Amino acid sequence: MLSVxxxxxxxxxxxxVMYSTPSFNMASQVTGCTITGQISVISPNGYTVKPVISGITATSSATFLDVSALPESDWAGIFTAASDQHKTVTLSINPLRTMALQNVRAGRFDKINLKFDPNGGSGNMADGFAYKYGSSGLPNNTFTKSGATFTGWSTKKYGAPAYTNGAIVSGTNLGNVGETTTLYAIWSDTPENEPSANEAPGNESGQKKSDKAEPQNNEQAQNSKDTPPETGLKPGEETADKSGTKVKASSDGKTVTVTGAKNKKTVKIGKAVTIGDTKYPVTALGKKAVTGKKVKNVTIDAKNLTSVDKNAFSGAKNLKKVTIKGVKKGSKIAKKIEKAARKANKNVKIIYK
Incomplete structure (x- = not known):
């Protein structure tokens, strides 16, 4: 640790790197360094003189850069152009989670304002924001609704939730810079569709609401049957399932890429993930899909996999065993998994089930 x-x-x-106190009459200066792991800035109580950090190169192995103690205006000047080879960086800056380093260097910290609506529930939540050109974490719901369970957030009042509680979401999916996007709480009793005028509360037309639904004719029934349900994920949306596995939706929102499993001893990646009430096939393992010093045993159901990044296990240096299910040994996708795993640890044991 560098204090002063x-x-x-x-x-x-x-x-x-640490802030200093006015009594030192100087600030720490760090320049021209290469960081292969983590750089962090801390600001203890009473330490008000910020450090000067510039010309830092973050290599492809750098995974966590915490500069949250510094004002946003300083972030852009920290990194060199050479850092752009490390395409994205994980940040501990609420609510920012990840951002391409070229955007950090360009100072693209434009924001989308967020407003949270209880949608029939009760309680209060402070307004927030998300970074347009990065991925931001949504806050956990604090609204309540008697007799109902919170299932997620949506930009629509009705239907399935688009985002899980605390999901990490790409700013490009949330709206335009400077505008306000309302996220509605979706409950277990939230209607799938907007109620008709006759069903809506306060209907004063005098028309009696029927207790029985009008029968559908054959054409209506066929159209209803042929119409696919609306997906809960938007194209390119980043989120996480209940186990904490981070995923990114495909360009059509129908499948997902695993972008980050939890850093723990045993990691399991299934053939699909469940977001809300919908299952999405896992078709790809992205860069650093499995990473971290704690990871030792990984089980992958590769039935739906079509792509595996060569650095899918980058950072999992203590990886000991990878169990592959759903595909045959020697298949194209099996070879890709083996190659990526052995790039992290050449002595890893590969097992097929």
Whole structure:
């Protein structure tokens, strides 16, 4: 940890830089360094003189860069152009979670305002925002509704939820810069469709609401049968399932890529993930889909996989065993999984079931 002083050049796995107090009459200066792991900035109580950090190169192995203690205006000047090879960076900056380094360097910190609506529930939640050119974490719901369970957030008042509680969402899916997007709480008793005028509360037309639904003719029934249900994921949307596995929706919103499993001893990636009430086939393992020092055993159901990033296991240096299900040994996708796993640890044991 560097408290006060200067560092120029050099390569560091982890570097922690601290604010200083006015009594020191100087600030830490860090420039021209290469970070292969983590750089973080801390600001203890009473420490008000911020450090000067610039010209930092974050290599492809750098996974976590916490600069939340510094004002947003300083973020853009931290990284060099060489850092752009590391396409995205994980940040501990509420609500920002990930952002392409080229956007950080360009200062693209434009925001979308968020308003939260209880949608028939009760309680209050403060307005928030999301970064347009990054992925932001949605807050956990604090609204309540008697007799109903919260199932997620949506930009529509009715239908299935689009985002799970605390989901990580790409700003491109939330609206336009400077505008306000309302996220409605979706409950277990939320109607799938907007009620008709006769069904809506406060109908004063005098028309009696029928207790029986009008029968459908053959054409209506056939159209209803042929119409596919609306997907809960938007194209390119980033979120996570209940187990914490991070995924990104495909361009048509029908399948997903695993972008980050939890860093724990045993990791399981199924042939599909459940978001809301919908199952989405897992068709790809993205870069660092499985990463972290804790990971030792991984089981993958590869039945629906069509793509595996060569760095899918990057950072999982302690990986010992990978169990592959759903495909035969020697198949194209099996070879890709083996190659990616052995890139992380050449001594990894591969088992087929």
């Amino acid at each position: 002083g200067n560092i120029s050049g050099g390569s560091f796995s982890n570097l922690q």
